[in-house]
Amino acid sequence: MAVDETKTRYTIPVxxxxxxxxxxxxxxxxxDGEEIVDVDVVVGQVHRGIEWLGMNRNNPIQNIYLAExxxxxxxxxxxxxxxxxxxxxMGITPPERAEYIRVIIAEMERIHxxxxxxxxxxxxxxxxxxxxFVWRVREEIMDLIEYVTGNRITKAMFQIGGVRRDVTExxxxxxxxxxxxxxxxxxxLKTLFLDDKTIRMRTKNVGILKTEDALKxxxxxxxxxxxxxxxxxxxxxxxxxxxxxxxxxxxPDMLTGTVVGDVYDRIIVRLLEVKQAIEIIEQCLExxxxxxxxxxxxxxxxxxxxxxxxxxxxxxxxxxxGEVVHYVRLEAGRETLSTWKIRAPTYxxxxxxxxxxxxxxxxxxxxxxxxxxxxxxxxNRAIVVDSKTKNTSLLGYRELHELSVEKTKRLExxxxx
Amino acid sequence: xxxxxxxxxxxxxxxVLGDSFIDAKIYQREVAVKKNKFHxxxxxxxxxxxxxxxxxxxxxxxxxxxxxxxxADLGDRxxxxxxxxxxxxxxxxxxxxxxxxxxxxxxxKIPTITDIIPGALFTERETxxxxxxxxxxxxxxxxxxxxxxxxxxxxxxxxxxxxxxDMLRVLPGRQKKYGSG
Numbered sequence: 255m256a257v258d259e260t261k262t263r264y265t266i267p268v269x270x271x272x273x274x275x276x277x278x279x280x281x282x283x284x285x286d287g288e289e290i291v292d293v294d295v296v297v298g299q300v301h302r303g304i305e306w307l308g309m310n311r312n313n314p315i316q317n318i319y320l321a322e323x324x325x326x327x328x329x330x331x332x333x334x335x336x337x338x339x340x341x342x343x344m345g346i347t348p349p350e351r352a353e354y355i356r357v358i359i360a361e362m363e364r365i366h367x368x369x370x371x372x373x374x375x376x377x378x379x380x381x382x383x384x385x386x387f388v389w390r391v392r393e394e395i396m397d398l399i400e401y402v403t404g405n406r407i408t409k410a411m412f413q414i415g416g417v418r419r420d421v422t423e424x425x426x427x428x429x430x431x432x433x434x435x436x437x438x439x440x441x442x443l444k445t446l447f448l449d450d451k452t453i454r455m456r457t458k459n460v461g462i463l464k465t466e467d468a469l470k471x472x473x474x475x476x477x478x479x480x481x482x483x484x485x486x487x488x489x490x491x492x493x494x495x496x497x498x499x500x501x502x503x504x505x506p507d508m509l510t511g512t513v514v515g516d517v518y519d520r521i522i523v524r525l526l527e528v529k530q531a532i533e534i535i536e537q538c539l540e541x542x543x544x545x546x547x548x549x550x551x552x553x554x555x556x557x558x559x560x561x562x563x564x565x566x567x568x569x570x571x572x573x574x575x576g577e578v579v580h581y582v583r584l585e586a587g588r589e590t591l592s593t594w595k596i597r598a599p600t601y602x603x604x605x606x607x608x609x610x611x612x613x614x615x616x617x618x619x620x621x622x623x624x625x626x627x628x629x630x631x632x633x634n635r636a637i638v639v640d641s642k643t644k645n646t647s648l649l650g651y652r653e654l655h656e657l658s659v660e661k662t663k664r665l666e667x668x669x670x671x
Numbered sequence: 672x673x674x675x676x677x678x679x680x681x682x683x684x685x686x687v688l689g690d691s692f693i694d695a696k697i698y699q700r701e702v703a704v705k706k707n708k709f710h711x712x713x714x715x716x717x718x719x720x721x722x723x724x725x726x727x728x729x730x731x732x733x734x735x736x737x738x739x740x741x742x743a744d745l746g747d748r749x750x751x752x753x754x755x756x757x758x759x760x761x762x763x764x765x766x767x768x769x770x771x772x773x774x775x776x777x778x779x780k781i782p783t784i785t786d787i788i789p790g791a792l793f794t795e796r797e798t799x800x801x802x803x804x805x806x807x808x809x810x811x812x813x814x815x816x817x818x819x820x821x822x823x824x825x826x827x828x829x830x831x832x833x834x835x836x837d838m839l840r841v842l843p844g845r846q847k848k849y850g851s852g
Contacts, residue, residue: 298816306827342698342711353703469734472790483760485736490758490765492709497702497763543704567698568711568754568767570738579738581754581769595741597754597794602738605790 281607281623288615293608308594314340314560314584315414315553317591321580322408324596327370330363331573332580332596333412338493339582340414342567344560346549352416354542357495358429359403359411360571361531361538365436366395367574368524368531371627372447375521378620379456380659384446391439398432401425414556415549426539433532440529447521448509455665457517461610461622464515471605475576476527477626478603479505480520482513487572494571495538504530517625562586566593575599575627600628617661620654672732674758677712677766680731684714687727691720711767713752718781721772725753725784728768732757735768737784740794742802744830749774749802751781774804776831783808801828 279299284292304324308317321336322329334356341348348356369392376384396406402421403409411417421429447453463473468481478485486503488496504526506512506519513519550556564586571578576599583593603626610622675683681695693715700709716724728735736756743750753770774781783806785792795806796815803826814821827835 298814298818301816303827342700347700350704470789472736472788474736485759487765489762490756490760491767492702492707492763495703497707497709498705500762502762503760541704566713568769570756570767577738577756579754581739581741581752583743593741593743595739597739601793602790605793 279604279628281611281619283611283616283619285616288617290611290614290616290619293611295604295607297604305594305596308591310590313557313589314582314591315557317594318412318414319408319410321596322410322412325598326407327367328363328573328575328578328598329408330360330411331571331578332598334360334494335569335571335578335580336582337412337414338569338571339567339580340560340569340584342569343565343582343584344414344563344567345565346415346559348416348549349546350543351420351545352547352549353497354495354538355417355419355421355547356412357499358421358535358538359399359409360494361534362395362399362402364531364574365528366392366399367627368528369395371524371574371624372443372521375517375621375624376453378624378655378658379452380655380662381452384450384453387446388443391436391443394432394435398429401428413548414560416547418548420547421542429535429539433535436528436532440532443528444525447525448518451669452662452666453521454518455669456618456621456662457521457625459514459516459518460618461517461614461625462515463606463610465513467609468515468606471609472602473576473606474602475573475599475627476520476523477576477606479503480513480523481515482507485577487570487577491570493569495541496534498541499534499537501530501534517621520625560584561589573599576603600626604628615661616654617657620658672758674761674764675731677710680712680757680766680768681714683731684716684724684727688716688720688723691717691723693717707763711769713769713771715771715773718772718774721770722782722784724770725787728755728757728770729787735788737788737791737794740791740798742798742804742828744802744828744834745773746831747776749776749779749804751798751802751804753784779804780807782806783810785810800826802826803829803833 280296282294282296283290304320308320312320318333318336321332324332369388373385373388376388400406402425403411403419411419463481465482468478468483473481473483474485482505484503484505489501489503504523506522509522509526563584566583569580578599579597581595582591585592606626607623611619614622677697684695685692696713698711702709736759738754738756741752741754751772755768755770757766757768758764781804783795785795792811793815795809796811798804799806800814800817824833825835826833
C-alpha cells in the first residue's frame with residue numbers, strides 16, 4: 255500500500271535524467287530490527303529530458319545554458335564539460351586566459367558546494383548551530399561569485415571557445431580579500447568538523463565504502479577519494495588551467511595516515527579540498543596570461559561553423575561531487591546536436607549507496623546518504639520493510655530526521671555519563 | 672602498472688582482437704600555457720569481439736573506470752560507445768577511451784559487462800530502456816528512469832518509428848518542429 259501511495263506518475267517521460275542534489279529519489283530499505291539488510295535505489299522521478307531537448311530543440315549555443323540548468327549547484331562544471339566536448343568535436347581551442355578564468359570560477363563553485371554540503375551534513379545529525387555557522391560563512395563566497403560573474407547561481411560564463419566575461423586586474427584585490435577570509439577561518443572549520451566529539455561519534459565508522467568496492471562500483475569525486483581511490487580529473491587529465499598546475503588528488507590518509515572510507519573520511523576530503531581550491535585560485539590569479547577570452551567572439555559565425563562541423567568529442571570536468579562527463583556528436587548540416595550524453599557524478603555514486611547503507615542503522619541513513627552529497631529529498635520516500643513481519647511503513651523526512659537527532663542526543667548522553 | 676602510449680594501446684588492441692578490430696582514432700590537443708597534451712582515443716570493434724575488448728581494457732588497468740554508455744540511432748544501426756578512463760590517479764596521464772560497437776537494427780543485443788565491471792549496471796539499464804538495446808545477461812532487468820506506466824516498445828532516444836514521436840505535444844499556436852524526435 256505504502257508503495258502506491260508515494261508513487262508519482264508522469265506521463266511525458268522523455269530523455270535521460272540527471273540524478274543530483276535536491277531531487278527526488280526513492281530508497282527501499284529492507285531492515286531487520288534496526289539493521290539495514292538491503293537497499294534498493296529507485297530513480298527517475300524528475301525526468302526532464304534535457305539531452306532530448308539538446309538533440310531536438312536547442313542549437314549547440316543554447317545548450318550551454320541548458321547544461322547550466324542540469325544542476326543548480328554544479329552550474330559551472332556541466333557547461334565546462336559541455337563546451338570542452340563541443341570544442342573537441344568542432345576543433346577549436348579556447349585562448350589561454352579563458353582556460354584560467356574557467357578554473358577560477360570552477361574552484362569558487364567547489365568552495366561554495368563543499369560548504370553547503372558541510373552545513374547540510376551538520377543539520378542531518380541535528381547539529382544546527384554548525385549548520386547556521388557554515389552557511390553564514392558560505393555567504394562570503396556567494397558574494398564573491400556575484401561580484402565576479404554578476405550572479406549567485408547560473409552564471410552564464412561559458413561560451414564555446416572561451417568565456418563570456420573577463421576577470422580583470424581591478425577585481426583581484428576583492429577576490430584575494432575573500433580568499434584571505436577563508437584562510438583565516440579554515441582552522442576553526444577544521445577543529446569544528448574534525449575534532450568535535452558529536453561529529454566524530456556520528457561519522458566515524460559509519461557508512462563505510464571500502465577501496466575495492468569503490469573501484470568496482472565506479473565511485474567518483476570525494477566519495478571515491480575518501481575510500482582511497484586517487485581519482486581526480488583535475489589531477490589526471492590536462493584540461494583548462496589545471497593542466498599548468500600541480501594538483502594532487504586528496505585522500506584522507508594525507509591527514510590521518512589511514513583510509514577507512516567512512517563518513518568522517520568524506521568530511522576530511524571535502525574540507526581539505528576547500529583549502530586546495532583557495533590555493534588553486536591564488537595560483538591562477540598569479541599566473542593568468544593576458545590575451546583574448548574568446549576564440550570566436552562573433553556568435554553568428556560560431557553558430558554557422560557549428561552547423562557545418564562534423565565530429566565528436568568528450569568533455570570531462572571535476573565537479574564538487576565528482577567527474578562530470580559530456581559526450582557530443584555533431585553532424586554537418588544539422589542545427590542541433592546529433593548525440594548528447596551527460597553523465598553526472600551521482601549517477602555512478604548511487605551505485606555505492608546499497609554498500610554504504612547495508613549493516614547500518616536507520617538513524618544513520620540521513621548522514622550516510624548525505625555523505626555522497628546527493629539529493630536529500632530522497633529520504634522523503636524511504637520505505638521501511640521489516641523483514642521479520644513483512645510490514646511496510648513510510649518514514650517521512652521529519653521522522654527520519656528526528657531519529658537521527660535522537661541518536662546524537664543518546665550518544666552524547668552516553669559519552670557524558 | 673606499465674602505462675602505454677595511445678599508439679601502443681591501439682597496437683595492443685590490434686594484436687589481441689585481430690580481424691575483429693575495425694578502426695581507431697587518436698585525438699590530441701595542447702592545453703593552456705604549458706601545452707601539456709590532452710588525449711582521447713576512439714576504438715571501434717566488431718560486436719563479436721566486444722567482450723574480449725572490455726577484458727583487454729581490464730588488462731591495461733585492473734579497474735578501468737567506465738563513465739557511461741552513450742548510444743546513437745544512426746538509421747539502419749545503433750552505435751554504442753562505452754566511455755572508459757584509463758590510468759587515472761597519475762598526474763596528467765589519464766586517457767579517455769571510447770569503445771565503439773555498431774549493432775544492426777534487426778539484432779539489437781549486446782552482452783552485459785556487469786560481471787567484469789559491477790558498476791556498469793545503471794548505464795546498461797538506461798541503454799536498455801532508452802535505446803531498446805537488449806543487454807544479454809543483465810542481473811537487474813527493471814527500468815531505471817522511465818516509470819512503469821511508460822508504454823512498452825517506445826524508446827525515447829530512437830529516431831525511427833519506435834521513437835516517442837506520438838507522445839509529443841504541440842502547444843497551441845505553435846508549429847510542430849521536432850521532426851526528428
